Amino acid sequence: MVGDPGVDQHDDLWPGPDGDGLEDASVQTRDWGERLLRAADRHRPDPSLFLTNLQGPADWRPAWPVIWRMPLACQDAEAPFGRKLVLG
Helix, strand or coil, X not given: CEEECCEEECCCCCCCCCCCCCCCCCCCCCCHHHHHHHHHHCCXXXXXXXXXXXXXXXXXXXXXXXXXXXXXXXXXXXXXXXXXXXXX
């Protein structure tokens, strides 16, 4: 899954009945971070790695572990939950 304010993409790499994407009308929020996390939640990941700069909101906390991977330039950003992985 890929999420960005300008890009929403979901490539279903595992068997599934409907290839559900981030356009799901059941998720009523303008917060792309929440939409991405809730869409991933349908697949029950354990854990998930998100490539990010942590500059957008992510107010909904899933039950599964989250790792936020960011570039060195964003190392001081605070993660809303989960663990940070900074790579230079």
